[in-house]
Amino acid sequence: MEIEKGTVGSGIKKKEQKIRRSSRIIGKTTPYLWLLPSISLIVFITVFPIYELFSASVSQISLSGVKKGYIGFRNFSNVLSDAVFLTVLKNTLIWTVSVVGISTVLSLGIAQLLNRDFPGRRWVRAALIIPWAVSLIITSVIWKWILDYNYGALNLILLKLNLINENIFWLASPSTSFPAMIGVGIFVTIPFTSFVLLSGLQSISAELYESASVDGANAWSQFYHVTLPLLRQPLTISTVLNTIYVFNSFPIIWSMTKGDPVHQTDTIITYLYKLAFAAHKMGEAAAVSVISFLLLLLFSIIYTTIALRRE
Numbered sequence: 001m002e003i004e005k006g007t008v009g010s011g012i013k014k015k016e017q018k019i020r021r022s023s024r025i026i027g028k029t030t031p032y033l034w035l036l037p038s039i040s041l042i043v044f045i046t047v048f049p050i051y052e053l054f055s056a057s058v059s060q061i062s063l064s065g066v067k068k069g070y071i072g073f074r075n076f077s078n079v080l081s082d083a084v085f086l087t088v089l090k091n092t093l094i095w096t097v098s099v100v101g102i103s104t105v106l107s108l109g110i111a112q113l114l115n116r117d118f119p120g121r122r123w124v125r126a127a128l129i130i131p132w133a134v135s136l137i138i139t140s141v142i143w144k145w146i147l148d149y150n151y152g153a154l155n156l157i158l159l160k161l162n163l164i165n166e167n168i169f170w171l172a173s174p175s176t177s178f179p180a181m182i183g184v185g186i187f188v189t190i191p192f193t194s195f196v197l198l199s200g201l202q203s204i205s206a207e208l209y210e211s212a213s214v215d216g217a218n219a220w221s222q223f224y225h226v227t228l229p230l231l232r233q234p235l236t237i238s239t240v241l242n243t244i245y246v247f248n249s250f251p252i253i254w255s256m257t258k259g260d261p262v263h264q265t266d267t268i269i270t271y272l273y274k275l276a277f278a279a280h281k282m283g284e285a286a287a288v289s290v291i292s293f294l295l296l297l298l299f300s301i302i303y304t305t306i307a308l309r310r311e
Contacts (some may be wrong), residue, residue, distance in 0.1 A: 050293075057290045061282035075287035084263050085271070085288070091178070092247065092267040099185035099246045100239060106186070107193035107238075112227075114194065115201045132191035140255035143184045147171055147256075174264035177257050181265065184252050189245075193238045200234030201227070236307040240300050247296055268292045 057075055060068040079085050114125055131139065146153045147170040155167040171177045204227065212222045250269045253259060259266030259274065266274070268288060276285035 053286055053289055053293070056283060056286035059283060061286070063280050065282060071283070075283040076291075079284050079287050079291070084266075087263055088266045088268055088271040091265065094178075095182060095185070095249075095253075095267050096243060096247045098182045099189055100242045102182075103186045103189040103193050103242065104235070104239060107190050107197055110190065110194045111197035111201055112223075114198050128191050128194060130191075131188050136188060136249075136251035137255055139188055140184060140252045143180070143187075144171065144256050147180055171257055172261075174261065178265050181252055181256055184256070185246060185249065188252070189242055193242060196234050196238040197231060200231045204230050232307060236304060239307075240303060243299060243303075244296055247292070 056067065058070060058072060060071045062068055110128070114121065114128070145151075149155065149167050149169050149172070152167075152170070154170065155164070158164045159167070168176065170180055208226050208230075209222055212226055217225065247267075248269050249267070250273070253265065253267055253270050254273075257265045259270045263271065269292070272285045272288040272292075275281045275288060
């Protein structure tokens with residue numbers, strides 16, 4: 001009987017151990033099961049398209065979009081040897097740096113203003129968000145009408161002020177159309193950047209400014225030694241996100257000039273669109289997409305590392 005009891009007891013212990021082991025396994029795998037739908041979505045929406053993009057960039061693509069075989073880096077060599085691509089790359093750098101840089105500087109001042117208490121501040125904040133909330137295509141088309149040679153409001157205002165003697169073709173020449181597009185890009189970028197910086201300013205304690213003023217710091221010293229260091233994270237976030245958005249901006253350029261005349265106002269995103277859907281060079285368009293992806297990835301890594309190194 002004692003042997004039977006011992007056998008039964010050992011069997012119960014083994015079952016308990018199995019139950020504990022299985023419960024541990026279930027406890028460890030349950031979080032991954034909950035994450036499985038999100039991971040699957042990321043794989044199918046992000047990872048797989050990136051793989052297809054890199055695969056297309058080293059393949060010969062037919063007019064119907066079918067891969068006809070591996071051709072190595074021929075698409076990249078064709079793109080990099082084209083003088084138009086160098087012009088487009090220069091335009092993209094000027095476009096991105098100008099829009100992001102100027103909008104960031106202006107947004108610093110606007111955020112400082114909106115952080116102060118004045119009558120109607122709530123209405124001003126609400127009005128500032130409108131250019132960012134409205135569709136880019138609508139904003140671009142409105143500005144195209146404003147800059148129109150025949151009935152544009154800008155020419156009319158300048159004529160009334162006696163600043164010009166005749167109407168100007170603002171969108172006919174790259175010397176005027178490209179700065180006009182940069183101005184529109186700044187106009188639609190300022191709201192987002194201002195509100196990101198405003199959120200950072202509101203998290204700064206007023207006691208820091210009081211301590212700085214007690215130590216004899218003037219307004220500029222407080223801004224340089226207190227505000228800017230504490231705005232490092234919001235500035236990093238806004239700069240990285242704005243660089244990605246502006247670099248990939250399509251509606252403003254396409255709605256206003258379509259990259260004309262002769263690619264003089266094209267950026268990478270409009271250039272690859274023309275390669276893919278006008279020239280039907282899908283492989284070269286994929287190569288341009290890979291180059292832009294690598295440029296943005298490199299910038300994001302370097303800028304984030306440098307900006308947040310002290311932290």
